[in-house]
Amino acid sequence: xxxVKLDHCVIHVSDWKRSNAFYRDVLGAQLMQRGAGWxxxxxxxxxxxxGPGVMxxxxxxxxxxxxxxxxxxxxxxxxxxxxxxxxxxxxAIELGPVARHGAxxxxxxxxxxxxxxxxxxxxxxxxxxxxx
Amino acid sequence: MPNLKFDHxxxNVTDWERSNAFYRDVLGAEVSKRGSGWCYKxxxxxxxxxGPGVAxxxxxxxxRIEPGANHLCFEWRGPIADAGxxxxxxxxxxxxxPVQRHANRGAGTSLYFxxxxxxxxxxxxxxxxxxxx
Numbered sequence: 001x002x003x004v005k006l007d008h009c010v011i012h013v014s015d016w017k018r019s020n021a022f023y024r025d026v027l028g029a030q031l032m033q034r035g036a037g038w039x040x041x042x043x044x045x046x047x048x049x050x051g052p053g054v055m056x057x058x059x060x061x062x063x064x065x066x067x068x069x070x071x072x073x074x075x076x077x078x079x080x081x082x083x084x085x086x087x088x089x090x091x092a093i094e095l096g097p098v099a100r101h102g103a104x105x106x107x108x109x110x111x112x113x114x115x116x117x118x119x120x121x122x123x124x125x126x127x128x129x130x131x132x
Numbered sequence: 133m134p135n136l137k138f139d140h141x142x143x144n145v146t147d148w149e150r151s152n153a154f155y156r157d158v159l160g161a162e163v164s165k166r167g168s169g170w171c172y173k174x175x176x177x178x179x180x181x182x183g184p185g186v187a188x189x190x191x192x193x194x195x196r197i198e199p200g201a202n203h204l205c206f207e208w209r210g211p212i213a214d215a216g217x218x219x220x221x222x223x224x225x226x227x228x229x230p231v232q233r234h235a236n237r238g239a240g241t242s243l244y245f246x247x248x249x250x251x252x253x254x255x256x257x258x259x260x261x262x263x264x265x
Contacts, residue, residue, distance in 0.1 A: 003160060003175065003209060004159060004160060004174060004175075004206035004207060004208055004209070004255065005174065005175040005177075005206060005207050005209075006138065006174060006175065006177045006204065006205070006206055006207075007205040007206055007207040007235050007236050007237075007254075007256050008204075008205045008235055008236055009141050009202065009203060009204045009205065010202070010203035010204075010252075027136060028133045028134070028135065028136055034234065041236065042135075042136055042137065042138055043135065043137060044236060044237075045137075045138040045177070045236065046235070046236045048203075048205075048235070057228075058227050058228050058244050058252060059203070059252060060200055060201055060202055060203045060246075060250060060251055060252040061200035061201070061246065061249070061250025061251070061252075062198050062199075062200045062201035062250065063201070064201060064202065064203055065195050065201070066195070067193055067194035067195040068193050068194070068195035068196065068197050068198070068201055069141070069142075069193060069197070069202075070141065070142035070180075070192065070193050070197060071138070071140075071141050071142075072138075072139040072140045072141070073136040073137060073138055073139055074136060074137040074138075074139045075134065075136065076134045076135065076136070076137070077134055081134075085133060094191045095190075095191050101166070102139045102140055102178070103139045103140050103173065103176060103177050103178040104139070104176075111191050113193075113194070116194070117193060117194025117195065118193050118194070119191055119192060119193040119194075121139075122136075123139055
């Protein structure tokens, strides 16, 4: 089979204005108008959003709900910078820094939440292999 | 702020053997052991799995990720007809499509199908951008 690559995944937001600001400021996403709603672009991958006014078809057996996603992004630098960045934006850190294994093996992660309660993670491989 | 890159997302599976075979054969994922469970590596991103024997991790999302509660789309590099044939060979029913969709790289043509637990999956091909399904 031909090699596939992730194009997008779906999250569900309950308040466009609040989530647009969060994903733009905290995650650095490029906001893309998409029908009646928005998508959050990270280079060649994006989060498509279900949300107020958006009718999706088809949907997962259990439609994606606000607060039921768990997504991780690579922070391209030391994890301390990610912590400082979250602090600057007033985002509470749920856990971390902790040693984790992600797509590129050993890294250090911090966990936080989007405004609907989905779990987000920044993983830094810059210090890969070191224990916290 | 620095440019972030997607690393992984999480799904929940109810039967490792069934899902491992599905993600390996239908998505071409590299199936890797991860603790007492498995994860599916697709290119430079990966799908981490909750499943039997894997303790519910802490922290977790506010709303638990149930089996069948995700929607993931993968770019199919080639004509969508090839993706349709691939699904047919694998015995995977197409839920919808081919249909025109707009995704990360603009206009494309998509096929929708489900993983064994009901998570919605999508192949999008940008190869025929602009053509009608």
